[in-house]
Amino acid sequence: ELKVEQNPLFLSMQEGKNYTIYCNYSTTSDRLYWYRQDPGKSLESLFVLLSNGAVKQEGRLMASLDTKARLSTLHITAAVHDLSATYFCAVPRNSGGGADGLTFGKGTHLIIQP
Amino acid sequence: GAVVSQHPSWVICKSGTSVKIECRSLDFQATTMFWYRQFPKKSLMLMATSNEGSKATYEQGVEKDKFLINHASLTLSTLTVTSAHPEDSSFYICSASPRTFTYEQYFGPGTRLTVT
Numbered sequence: 688e689l690k691v692e693q694n695p696l697f698l699s700m701q702e703g704k705n706y707t708i709y710c711n712y713s714t715t716s717d718r719l720y721w722y723r724q725d726p727g728k729s730l731e732s733l734f735v736l737l738s739n740g741a742v743k744q745e746g747r748l749m750a751s752l753d754t755k756a757r758l759s760t761l762h763i764t765a766a767v768h769d770l771s772a773t774y775f776c777a778v779p780r781n782s783g784g785g786a787d788g789l790t791f792g793k794g795t796h797l798i799i800q801p
Numbered sequence: 802g803a804v805v806s807q808h809p810s811w812v813i814c815k816s817g818t819s820v821k822i823e824c825r826s827l828d829f830q831a832t833t834m835f836w837y838r839q840f841p842k843k844s845l846m847l848m849a850t851s852n853e854g855s856k857a858t859y860e861q862g863v864e865k866d867k868f869l870i871n872h873a874s875l876t877l878s879t880l881t882v883t884s885a886h887p888e889d890s891s892f893y894i895c896s897a898s899p900r901t902f903t904y905e906q907y908f909g910p911g912t913r914l915t916v917t
Contacts (some may be wrong), residue, residue: 717902729894729911730845737904763829775844786833788847788860789906 689714689777693792702719703765706710708795710759710776720789721750730743734763762774766799773797806830807909814832814885814916822880830875831897835906836868839892851878869878875900877882885916 699707710719718737722730734743736752736759738760743750747770749762759776773796777789804827814820824834833852837845848868850858857870867889869881872887879896882889894911 691901720906722908732906732907732908735904777845781846786903787904788835788850790847793844793845 689778689780689790691776691792692789693774693795695795696793697796699798699800700763700766702752702767704765705765708761708763708774709778710761710792712757712759712776712778712790714757715754715780716738716757717754718779719752721759721761722777723775724773724775724777724794733774763797768799768801771797771799803905803907805895805907805909807893807895809910809912810910810914811913812865812905814914816886816916819881820885820914822882822893822895822914824878824880824897824909826876826897826899826907829877829897829901831896832875832900833857833903834872834878834896835896835898836870836878836880837894837896839911840895841892845894848880882914885914887916890914890916 688739692711693711721733738753741752747764752759773794775791775794777791779787781787806825808823839845847860848863851870851872853872853875859865872878885907892911892913895909896906898906
């Protein structure tokens with residue numbers, strides 16, 4: 688059974704600081720997704736990582752994927768208050784291609800304080 | 802592009818009644834749609850996979866007779882919560898995968914169900 692673990696689950700940090708959220712998963716997958724969720728809202732897609740070594744950046748967020756280590760990271764650079772949200776990583780349940788339901792991590796609740 | 806809508810966005814119903822939630826892909830055709838539920842301050846849990854023109858595949862522990870899923874067209878899937886009870890109160894979110902880019906999964910805005 689696929690397990691997806693995120694850490695930390697809760698993170699309070701100051702504006703301007705850097706930090707990394709980690710996502711480990713238990714079975715082989717060459718795809719990994721990162722989402723942001725604001726309170727009371729649905730998911731906003733941040734990154735889709737499709738291969739080993741994939742790195743994507745958008746603004747102050749950068750995500751990477753190491754399929755051999757079954758690890759993805761979401762790095763926050765010079766955090767700003769607007770990045771406060773809950774961040775989820777998710778992995779397809781099956782390693783084959785095509786549309787597949789996702790198994791989500793528990794989420795990282797990020798609070799960025801002035 | 803790639804917009805998924807849900808209707809209603811929130812609904813309150815009485816215990817014992819049924820509620821239907823619609824999920825539509827507005828600007829693409831979705832062969833596959835997924836239904837998730839999320840309890841407060843929790844993660845998302847996959848309930849079922851819905852393929853156009855065929856029966857839905859339910860995850861272990863999800864009652865198929867309680868959560869009826871119909872995927873009648875390439876742009877519409879519906880989830881009906883039958884004989885709802887307070888423990889069914891949750892945030893229900895659908896997602897859809899386009900026919901041409903099946904690795905993509907676009908999420909709807911969610912439906913908040915409260916059963917009194």
